[in-house]
Amino acid sequence: MDEQPEQFLRALFDTVVARVQPERALPPHLPEPPRGRTVVIGAGKGAAAMARALEGAWPGPLEGIVVTRYGHAVPCRHILVEEAGHPVPDEAGVRATAKILDWVSDLDEEDLVIALISGGGSALLVQPAPGIDLRTKQAISRQLLHSGADISEINCVRRHLSAVKGGRLAAACHPARVIGLLVSDVAGDDPAVIASGPTVGDATTCADARAVLERYAIRVPDAVDALLRSGRGETPAPGDHRLARVENRLVATPAQALEAAAARARESGVTPLVLGDAITGESREVAREQAALARQIASGQGPVAPPCVLLSGGETTVRVTGDGRGGPNAEFALAAALALEGCPGTWVLAADTDGVDGTEDNAGAWVSPATLSAAEEAGVDPQAFLARNDAYGFFAALGDLLVTGPTLTNVNDFRAILVLPETGGGGSGHA
Structure with missing residues (x-):
């Protein structure tokens, strides 16, 4: 040597780092352009770089918005880049997520959504479930991050306290086709765990989330306990009809x-x-x-x-x-x-x-x-x-x-x- x-x-x-840069990893996994619109959405530490790589490789028009961590933005020509808090979510993440949901609110079957998902997306893609406010989610996130819980356990809780994770983002795009391009930051490369699986049907339940909270002695407000015990926090299951036209592709892995x-x-x-x-x-x-x-x-x-x-x-x-x-x-x-x-x-x-x-x-x-x-x-x-x-x-x-x-x-x-x-x-x- x-x-x-x-x-x-x-x-x-x-x-x-060079091997898993988006400009190298992403282009081989791009789908064919649709007859309708191409809308780009995304969240994660690599979301802005992925958006720039997509713009450089995409053969037709596109539009959309991604959210990344403060300091991780890069300039894009057609895709709006927002920054927000990580690892604890903040109001900027809530606003950016609302914009993302608005962008996919009027799609039809001929449209294509390209979802750019990377690690960090769990904290950046934020819309608390009904009855839960951001401050509550922030407090629970901090406790979990200091508890020794692994990322799959943390994300299980996040999915069931969210209105956008655990397949809900993809469901919001229905009936458009959705292609998720994922950079994996999790052990085992499970798409349902990466950024809490916003484009993936969720096999976990509210009972699983409650078990994580109990395992690490995380105290939660009555509203969170009620949400999980009532089942109102259940996520779309893998067989949900709104996810029938969703495909997730791993573009970079450990x-x-x-x-x-x-x-x-x-x-x-x-x-x-x-x-x-x-x-x-x-x-x-x-x-x-x-x-x-x-x-x-x-x-x-x-x-x-x-x-x-x-x-x-x-x-x-x-x-x-x-x-x-x-x-x-x-x-x-x-x-x-x-x-x-x-x-x-x-x-x-x-x-x-x-x-x-x-x-x-x-x-x-x-x-x-x-x-x-x-x-x-x-x-x-x-x-x-x-x-x-x-x-x-x-x-x-x-x-x-x-x-x-x-x-x-x-x-x-x-x-x-x-x-x-x-x-x-x-x-x-x-x-």
Whole structure:
């Protein structure tokens, strides 16, 4: 490997992001133009970039509106781009969603709706169910995000408290044909989970949503409890007649991203070991497991020999008990640093492919064999920072945050642990 370890890991991240950029991923999945109107709607962190890619590839007239996270907008010629709050929904999201529903309110059978859906759409596509206000949804979202619930559980609740998720958006487009183009940010690539499945019939029930709330001891107002117990929050089922002309197509997935990273590693003479594209669980626990495997490889007892890189994707979670800052990738990196204990020849990069780790301004963080010794010299206690969920503060103190800005795509977490022969290595600084 000719590159420095940090350069190599950053090249893997950049390769992943490039592989799932909309201008590359979206055009092969476009349908034929309709006899009627082409209306574009969408929501998610990648929605604006997807809209721009669609405009560049579409052979005829189109119109529409998408909503994306603040700071993720890009200019489009024919498609209106709105920005709103994420991960907690806000009034801008409510207004944008109302505009989307208005745009599809008068379609007929000859019209085509192209729905551009990516991760983050759950928070951005917002219309509370009747009897539920935005403040209530915000409070429940915050509790779920800090509870340790995984994204499928969070989205199950969101669907049943919404007037637009869980297939309701597609139902609102009836009788037009609907093609959903989806960028997956969820383990297993289930279209019903991506952005809470606004174009997908929902197999979950109000009872399932209640079970999630009970499992994580989330207290809800009486109006929410009544909505779920009465069944008024039930979503369109997969066989609903309004969804008969709906087709959903995955245009970019975590598996594609890891395949691209593995190919890039081979080009550098590094053996890739893909651990999975759908890894979930507590960030710190996943980090300890992967660090143990890396140490085993470094000792010569692993399934592959150095130089190698352990690659994984999916979405880990953080059960917040402290008052610090940091998303799941920074917490993974900090827990991995502690578990590796300065293992020679071992580097880590953990980052979210959308450029935003949780709610922070970093994509993730770096770890090198020198991380713990550098922390000791700086008087920074990694155990204390981990205990209060302040991985951001730890890596900020060392200058080891990865800050990329919005990447305008999102296939969730990307983790890479590089293990080099003990005599190999490169420097200890970070890119």
